[in-house]
Amino acid sequence: MSGTSSHSLKNGVFVAPLEVAFPYKRTVGTLLSRFFTSLQKCHLEGTRGSDGRVYFPPAEFDPLTGAQLDEWVTLPDTGTVTTWAWQAIPEDGQPLAHPFAWALITLDGADVPILHAVDALRSDRIATGTRVKVRWAQERIGGITDIACFDLLGGA
Amino acid sequence: MGLRDIAIVGTAQRPSEINSTFTSVELLLPIIQEVLTKVGIERQDIGFWCHGSCDYMSGQPFSFVAAVDAIGAWPPIIESHVEADGAFALYEAWVKLQTGEADVALVFSNGKTTSGPINRILNLQTDPYMVAPLWPGFDVLSALQARACLEAGVVTQRQMAEVAWRSQRDGKNNPFTLSGTEMSVDELLSQPLTVDPLRAHDCAIPVDGANAIILAAGDAARRLAKRPAWIRGIDHRIDTQRMGARSMIESSSATIAAQKAGVGKDRIDVAELHAPYTHQELLLRQAMGLSESTHINPSGGALVANPAMAAGLARFAEAAESVFSGSADRVLAHCTSGPLLQQNLVCVMEGE
Numbered sequence: 001m002s003g004t005s006s007h008s009l010k011n012g013v014f015v016a017p018l019e020v021a022f023p024y025k026r027t028v029g030t031l032l033s034r035f036f037t038s039l040q041k042c043h044l045e046g047t048r049g050s051d052g053r054v055y056f057p058p059a060e061f062d063p064l065t066g067a068q069l070d071e072w073v074t075l076p077d078t079g080t081v082t083t084w085a086w087q088a089i090p091e092d093g094q095p096l097a098h099p100f101a102w103a104l105i106t107l108d109g110a111d112v113p114i115l116h117a118v119d120a121l122r123s124d125r126i127a128t129g130t131r132v133k134v135r136w137a138q139e140r141i142g143g144i145t146d147i148a149c150f151d152l153l154g155g156a
Numbered sequence: 157m158g159l160r161d162i163a164i165v166g167t168a169q170r171p172s173e174i175n176s177t178f179t180s181v182e183l184l185l186p187i188i189q190e191v192l193t194k195v196g197i198e199r200q201d202i203g204f205w206c207h208g209s210c211d212y213m214s215g216q217p218f219s220f221v222a223a224v225d226a227i228g229a230w231p232p233i234i235e236s237h238v239e240a241d242g243a244f245a246l247y248e249a250w251v252k253l254q255t256g257e258a259d260v261a262l263v264f265s266n267g268k269t270t271s272g273p274i275n276r277i278l279n280l281q282t283d284p285y286m287v288a289p290l291w292p293g294f295d296v297l298s299a300l301q302a303r304a305c306l307e308a309g310v311v312t313q314r315q316m317a318e319v320a321w322r323s324q325r326d327g328k329n330n331p332f333t334l335s336g337t338e339m340s341v342d343e344l345l346s347q348p349l350t351v352d353p354l355r356a357h358d359c360a361i362p363v364d365g366a367n368a369i370i371l372a373a374g375d376a377a378r379r380l381a382k383r384p385a386w387i388r389g390i391d392h393r394i395d396t397q398r399m400g401a402r403s404m405i406e407s408s409s410a411t412i413a414a415q416k417a418g419v420g421k422d423r424i425d426v427a428e429l430h431a432p433y434t435h436q437e438l439l440l441r442q443a444m445g446l447s448e449s450t451h452i453n454p455s456g457g458a459l460v461a462n463p464a465m466a467a468g469l470a471r472f473a474e475a476a477e478s479v480f481s482g483s484a485d486r487v488l489a490h491c492t493s494g495p496l497l498q499q500n501l502v503c504v505m506e507g508e
Contacts, residue, residue: 013175013177014177018215018272018273019215028285032285036285053401055398055401057285057286059398059401063396063398063401063402082304083300083301083303083304083307083404084300084303085296085299085300085302085303085351085352085353085354086299086349086351086352087296087351088350088351088352091276091291091293092291093289093290093291094290094291094292095290102292102296102299102300103300104300104399104400104404106400112398112400112401113400114286114400115286115287115290115292115297115300115399115400116290117290123352128303128307143285143289144285144286144287144289144290145289145290
């Protein structure tokens, strides 16, 4: 950035580019490695916590006791919206480039919801209780974005 | 070994700005000088310095080190930094004074919130594998929480607008905030939804700011202030990072922190709550068991001036000033951190 012409003056304010990034490479550990490898193969699985609740995505450690979790539960690709918000103007890096809903979605058979996007097109097409289904990304990398978003079930 | 009596003896805040062209050192230097002058001591009298700020906001690792220029490193000083709100730096300073290694500490924080996309920057506080790659931002996450609260009947849109209206009204009397709108509750409720179900007035106004507080123990505190704000209880609790695994309609970490800080032992005259969203103030009041007789955020709160990483310490400054002036005897200062009230720090202070 320094010494280049990337700086500019805007309305009397000195402006320089700021790229927000997390440019590190890390291993995700044994549990999340299995989760992301499965996700790449379009296979959904969560873990069961000490209180019997099923977490999707899986919790590595029990949020209540801190114990390491290792009981896996295979889950279907359908679920229910438990709360939602509307993104009227999508921002860079978000799952969809047109207006969409963010939602907490509890997969059938799971108890703890996942945050993701729902391609609802209009805010009056989604509500708490709306049924949704995973849309897989065409190119999967072993990350949470392998789920491209969720679609309304039955194309409601 | 019992705890030492520790009090806030002086505060200084910088008026809020938008698009400040000052560096962090330039933001801090005047208020460091101001708080020292107010308390009537020199730099050399400070036994411990503690700073709160966020490197992600300036986009440079270790950028906080530059701020040491605002306090001076010669003769050698003992200092520390938290990558968090200055309220957490105050907690560290309180612990340091408890060890007996220092009697007077200066805590300071700064945030140039408007020089970058703060909603996206704070996204990096979320789970790096499951949430951050989706770039939701804090407004969206808070909107999910707000809808859950609205649908559960824990809060109403009107109550949220009333929080905004009261905060804007009170903020007008606060020289450190920017002047807000003058809309009535009904007018606020007729405004468009920005992040459905939130409206613009439900979200805090990001500003640039800085502040400083001096803490002192025992006799030093009595010497430095006419009416010190004695810290009677301070506690910090964290909910699980798994947003879906905690209740969207209550804040268990705020409840526990308030309990441990002794909030319920006696009446609270003034509570300065760090609630960046209107529904979060309502959740916090319920979580901490604050009654109608407690004056909430007479400063206008973070809703009308939210300098990221300094807004929590500003709550401590405001609460302590109400003890200094004698307008309150028992006060509460609170700071939150992370998405959806994940972390909560609660402090109870009293005048004698």
